[in-house]
Amino acid sequence: MATSTPEYELFLSQLKPSDLPPLPDLPLKLRRLAATHPSYAGGNKTEPFETSEESGTASMASYKTFEFVGDTIIQLASTLLIKATHPRLSCGAMTDIRKDLVSNNTLSHLSRLYLLPATLLAHPAQLHLLRSSNLVQAQMMEAYIGALETHHEGHEVALEFCREMFKPLLEVSYLNRKVVQLQASLVKLGVSGAAGGEGGGESVGGGPADVSILEEWSKKKGKLGRVVRYERGESSGASNAPRHEGTLVVEAPGMEPLLVGPILGAAGERWKTVQYRLAHQANLELKLVPPP
Structure with a gap:
């Protein structure tokens, strides 16, 4: 490449x-x-x-x-x-x-x-x-x-x-x-963006790459004080197909704290998938990935 x-x-x-x-x-x-x-x-x-x-x-x-x-x-x-x-x-x-x-x-x-x-x-x-x-x-x-x-x-x-x-x-x-x-690795693995959810947050796609990109940004050499925090809310719905809710807080010196969410996952959707979507939205806000 x-x-x-x-x-x-x-x-x-x-x-x-x-x-x-x-x-x-x-x-x-x-x-x-x-x-x-x-x-x-x-x-x-x-x-x-x-x-x-x-x-x-x-x-x-x-x-x-x-x-x-x-x-x-x-x-x-x-x-x-x-x-x-x-x-x-x-x-x-x-x-x-x-x-x-x-x-x-x-x-x-x-x-x-x-x-x-x-x-x-x-x-x-x-x-x-x-x-x-x-x-x-x-x-x-x-x-x-x-x-x-x-x-x-x-x-x-x-x-x-x-x-x-x-x-x-x-x-x-x-x-x-x-x-x-x-993105190329995810395509090879057959992993696509998560399905849209419902609730208080904007419906966005996301995947493991988004979490990695945001984590890399927070640990960037010479950029101390960057914090990425996922906050898990109360689960709702049936016990065998719960709906997870979460928010994401991003803090860094010189910028206002960024709050993403809350995003409510679909029934049976994993908490990790909700994290993917939170990270994707944060990456868009921080301009770490190009807009769709």
Whole structure:
């Protein structure tokens, strides 16, 4: 499952510069080189196999070497961030999330937020087209990060910047891919949404995935004080087919307590099914799952 989810793409499109760490500064010479497209000076000339030791960065005609280094740092930073934040993920899941973070779509959007395309140096006849190219914009993001490695004579500053830059994107990718995976698992098991109930609460669907998503949200790293509490009311109806009633309270710092329900289950419906429906409604209110 390599394609980004629609929810991730929507979040990416709504990302603002204030959501990101500031772009580390570079000396003018390196900043200019990191913005130089191959068409600017060398056109389509073949690059030399190896430059002389004396020439150093002066012999670099474009950002291609910086791009190469930056791509490696971005891959490493995203991998280490995913592993540190969600160490129990499978390699396949980590790979899918990393693909979200390092995709040209993500990097080009970040590049635009940092205003890098406006600094592009390219052949005048191609400048407008190249500045609007997602691929070139992504390359400029990689090149800037590669230039940071050269400037600081090591990758630590560039690595830390990438980790901070990817943090807000990581959690969105993780949660949305987990929703998709849980939904796919439920389909394989033949589990569908619960039947609508009656009583004081809104009739909603729900399943085990909803409980897992809400629990994951409450235990999210760095988010202390989040509480999810199911409250079971009095049962009614026949003893051999009782109707369970329940409410759900969600509390978190900085938000008003969320009260879901009461929801009254159908005759013979399990208490756990009522919990599924409560959790589903809470997930909708908290925007943890897309609306139906």
